[in-house]
Amino acid sequence: MRHTVSIALEDRSYSIEIGAGLLSDHATFAGLSESSSALVVSNETVAPLYAQRLQQTLASRYKTVHLVTLPDGEQFKTWQTLNTIFDALLQNNCDRKTVLFALGGGVVGDMTGFAAASYMRGVPFVQIPTTLLAQVDSSVGGKTGINHPLGKNMVGAFYQPQLVVCDLDTLKTLPEREISAGLAEIIKYGPIADMAFLDWMESHVHALRSGDAQALAYAVQRSCEIKAWVVGQDEREAGLRAILNFGHTFGHAIEAGLGYGKWLHGEAVGCGMVMAAHLSLALGLVDSAFVERLTRLISAAGLPIQAPVLDEKDNAGKYLELMQVDKKAEAGEIRFILIDGPGKACVRGAELNVVRQVIASC
Amino acid sequence: MRHTVSIALEDRSYSIEIGAGLLSDHATFAGLSESSSALVVSNETVAPLYAQRLQQTLASRYKTVHLVTLPDGEQFKTWQTLNTIFDALLQNNCDRKTVLFALGGGVVGDMTGFAAASYMRGVPFVQIPTTLLAQVDSSVGGKTGINHPLGKNMVGAFYQPQLVVCDLDTLKTLPEREISAGLAEIIKYGPIADMAFLDWMESHVHALRSGDAQALAYAVQRSCEIKAWVVGQDEREAGLRAILNFGHTFGHAIEAGLGYGKWLHGEAVGCGMVMAAHLSLALGLVDSAFVERLTRLISAAGLPIQAPVLDEKDNAGKYLELMQVDKKAEAGEIRFILIDGPGKACVRGAELNVVRQVIASC
Numbered sequence: 218m219r220h221t222v223s224i225a226l227e228d229r230s231y232s233i234e235i236g237a238g239l240l241s242d243h244a245t246f247a248g249l250s251e252s253s254s255a256l257v258v259s260n261e262t263v264a265p266l267y268a269q270r271l272q273q274t275l276a277s278r279y280k281t282v283h284l285v286t287l288p289d290g291e292q293f294k295t296w297q298t299l300n301t302i303f304d305a306l307l308q309n310n311c312d313r314k315t316v317l318f319a320l321g322g323g324v325v326g327d328m329t330g331f332a333a334a335s336y337m338r339g340v341p342f343v344q345i346p347t348t349l350l351a352q353v354d355s356s357v358g359g360k361t362g363i364n365h366p367l368g369k370n371m372v373g374a375f376y377q378p379q380l381v382v383c384d385l386d387t388l389k390t391l392p393e394r395e396i397s398a399g400l401a402e403i404i405k406y407g408p409i410a411d412m413a414f415l416d417w418m419e420s421h422v423h424a425l426r427s428g429d430a431q432a433l434a435y436a437v438q439r440s441c442e443i444k445a446w447v448v449g450q451d452e453r454e455a456g457l458r459a460i461l462n463f464g465h466t467f468g469h470a471i472e473a474g475l476g477y478g479k480w481l482h483g484e485a486v487g488c489g490m491v492m493a494a495h496l497s498l499a500l501g502l503v504d505s506a507f508v509e510r511l512t513r514l515i516s517a518a519g520l521p522i523q524a525p526v527l528d529e530k531d532n533a534g535k536y537l538e539l540m541q542v543d544k545k546a547e548a549g550e551i552r553f554i555l556i557d558g559p560g561k562a563c564v565r566g567a568e569l570n571v572v573r574q575v576i577a578s579c
Numbered sequence: 580m581r582h583t584v585s586i587a588l589e590d591r592s593y594s595i596e597i598g599a600g601l602l603s604d605h606a607t608f609a610g611l612s613e614s615s616s617a618l619v620v621s622n623e624t625v626a627p628l629y630a631q632r633l634q635q636t637l638a639s640r641y642k643t644v645h646l647v648t649l650p651d652g653e654q655f656k657t658w659q660t661l662n663t664i665f666d667a668l669l670q671n672n673c674d675r676k677t678v679l680f681a682l683g684g685g686v687v688g689d690m691t692g693f694a695a696a697s698y699m700r701g702v703p704f705v706q707i708p709t710t711l712l713a714q715v716d717s718s719v720g721g722k723t724g725i726n727h728p729l730g731k732n733m734v735g736a737f738y739q740p741q742l743v744v745c746d747l748d749t750l751k752t753l754p755e756r757e758i759s760a761g762l763a764e765i766i767k768y769g770p771i772a773d774m775a776f777l778d779w780m781e782s783h784v785h786a787l788r789s790g791d792a793q794a795l796a797y798a799v800q801r802s803c804e805i806k807a808w809v810v811g812q813d814e815r816e817a818g819l820r821a822i823l824n825f826g827h828t829f830g831h832a833i834e835a836g837l838g839y840g841k842w843l844h845g846e847a848v849g850c851g852m853v854m855a856a857h858l859s860l861a862l863g864l865v866d867s868a869f870v871e872r873l874t875r876l877i878s879a880a881g882l883p884i885q886a887p888v889l890d891e892k893d894n895a896g897k898y899l900e901l902m903q904v905d906k907k908a909e910a911g912e913i914r915f916i917l918i919d920g921p922g923k924a925c926v927r928g929a930e931l932n933v934v935r936q937v938i939a940s941c
Contacts, residue, residue, distance in 0.1 A: 253910040280910075296658055307729035312909050335697075335734045337906045338724060339815070362700060367669035372697045374736065453701070544699045547674050548615040548642075 218434060222441040224357065225449045229377040233357060233441050235434065239384040240270050240345070243277055249379055250341055252314040255279040258302055258329040259320040260289040263347050266390055271320055271345065279316070283309050287325060292478035294324045294364045302332040316341045316379070322348035323355035323482060327373070330361030334376035344378045347387040349399025349433070350483050353440035356381050358448040364477060368542040369469045375453050383437055385430060396426060397519035398483025401464070403436050404514055405490065406443045409460045409554075409562040414439055415514070422517045459545060460562035463554040464490030467524070470539035474527030487520030496567060496575045497555040507559055524579040533573040580796060584803040586719065587811045591739040595719060595803045597796065601746040602632050602707070605639055611741055612703055614676040617641040620664055620691040621682040622651040625709050628752055633682055633707065641678070645671050649687060654840035656686045656726045664694040678703045678741075684710035685717035685844060689735070692723030696738035706740045709749040711761025711795070712845050715802035718743050720810040726839060730904040731831050737815050745799055747792060758788060759881035760845025763826070765798050766876055767852065768805045771822045771924040776801055777876070784879045821907060822924035825916040826852030829886070832901035836889030849882030858929060858937045859917040869921055886941040895935040
């Protein structure tokens with residue numbers, strides 16, 4: 218059981234390999250460019266579980282295989298941590314052909330990708346996402362970057378990997394909370410693009426939470442297919458690609474407001490989707506049955522559906538302030554990803570008093 | 580008297596405008612993309628001279644025009660300084676359409692370009708080089724980046740500006756030492772691509788040093804034409820573009836070995852060209868008359884021609900160690916840009932004992 222999803226981006230095209238046992242299989246990496254050296258970037262949690270397995274497989278391909286282990290958590294997605302990757306590359310005399318392997322979740326993938334984009338102005342890299350969230354979302358599509366104290370993912374690059382490897386075996390060691398976080402990004406694909414997939418999610422959410430291998434394989438595959446379709450049409454987010462950020466405008470405000478790392482990214486996105494659905498309802502774009510249905514699924518996935526208080530005095534004001542530094546904002550106007558009827562998303566502004574009411578009611 | 584040189588890079592094509600009085604002319608910026616805000620990045624030396632003039636011209640185009648002033652010098656081409664640009668962008672709620680203007684020399688241009696490449700994964704930017712060196716070399720071609728303690732320009736991006744504006748008036752305030760540094764990069768274009776231009780340089784080097792406007796205009800124009808031709812064929816330095824680094828392999832070792840900022844980049848490149856010419860001679864690629872001719876011109880430009888001692892005990896060893904982290908090195912082997920007959924460059928390795936002898940003799 219092995220699936221390949223292709224991302225068509227001209228000379229930056231690549232494939233996503235989905236299956237079990239991929240990390241130990243030499244064939245997985247056979248198509249990569251020639252080099253004498255490789256650098257595996259992982260974190261304290263993932264490295265002890267899978268780094269050795271990967272390094273052994275890579276040792277047959279590269280003369281030297283180095284390892285850098287980063288601290289684990291969104292709060293370490295900083296320049297300081299990124300710089301430890303550059304230190305390792307330079308200390309080991311890594312050159313322009315050195316291949317970087319991101320072994321971990323979204324934070325490791327985003328930072329390794331940005332390091333690959335920037336080291337000597339660009340070296341090849343491979344995404345090996347080990348969390349459900351990274352397999353279905355962040356490892357695909359070439360968004361890389363780090364956080365700035367004033368905003369999430371504010372510094373980065375569009376930089377495509379040579380290959381994405383989703384080894385489903387790595388999900389077996391994933392804590393329940395991380396599975397739920399991944400489900401948020403999977404649920405997302407339904408309302409923005411494919412209601413049949415939302416139906417499927419409703420009937421398989423419990424199988425997914427209990428780690429059913431077949432259900433997980435399909436959820437990863439279908440998510441990657443939808444993402445590949447969107448990214449193939451709009452690599453640098455000139456328009457369409459923004460719909461993948463459904464739930465993220467509110468979600469980023471939650472993450473920044475609570476402090477990075479308090480809620481998982483997927484948890485913030487889950488709650489953010491509930492808020493964005495309510496805003497869609499307030500603007501007359503969907504009915505309340507749709508909002509209730511989506512909220513029920515998000516809750517069944519084990520995700521928070523109630524907006525956290527970010528400021529005791531002026532909670533809505535705090536949300537608005539944090540959303541103004543969102544990358545989609547233009548000339549100070551916040552732009553929201555809303556559901557414009559089931560299976561279809563739109564990007565638009567909204568009157569601030571309506572947004573305030575929605576925040577208060579969530 | 581106004582010249583336009585075009586860089587043909589498909590959807591990343593742009594023009595280089597060369598002339599006097601361009602900073603105060605609204606027409607200079609008429610073709611730029613629409614935005615409500617602009618950020619001018621300059622340094623302590625250049626900002627007091629030209630920032631106000633530029634801001635006034637831009638004020639008719641953009642609702643807000645912010646200014647960031649960086650410290651002046653290669654030793655400040657660091658992440659810390661770069662981050663002050665991100666701070667300013669975020670504090671002023673700059674969005675994805677904000678245009679960055681690099682007003683200064685190569686350091687300001689490289690950092691502003693990398694900031695533009697990375698802020699929100701890419702915003703437009705304009706190069707306004709105010710040094711001779713930046714006008715003839717670093718502002719053209721999209722190489723951006725910062726230094727790492729272990730190597731120069733090790734972190735960066737290929738990212739093209741929307742426009743390059745070479746206002747020749749800004750050269751009037753340039754110190755003699757900076758004019759000489761710029762001449763190094765101009766002299767470079769002769770031996771690698773155009774011996775007729777080398778002839779012209781020999782007969783105009785004194786006019787250029789004394790600030791002759793017509794001579795400077797032609798030197799900037801011809802340099803940009805040659806650079807545009809090379810970059811148009813090989814944007815990301817897969818091959819040909821490396822010849823623009825003639826003198827830079829030794830030059831980077833000098834800069835790193837002495838400490839960034841001690842010698843100007845152009846001074847290190849001038850001396851580095853003498854060393855690379857001697858290595859070309861040692862490998863039988865050119866005759867001694869060519870080396871003498873080039874050395875005489877570099878000296879006449881007011882540039883150092885004697886290699887500085889980087890290590891009292893093992894000087895050649897120190898040079899080799901520093902050159903091994905050069906971006907052109909592959910699997911530890913240093914690759915040199917050498918002159919392979921007048922007007923033609925090649926990229927190749929060399930036996931270490933030959934390189935050692937050359938370093939000792941320079």
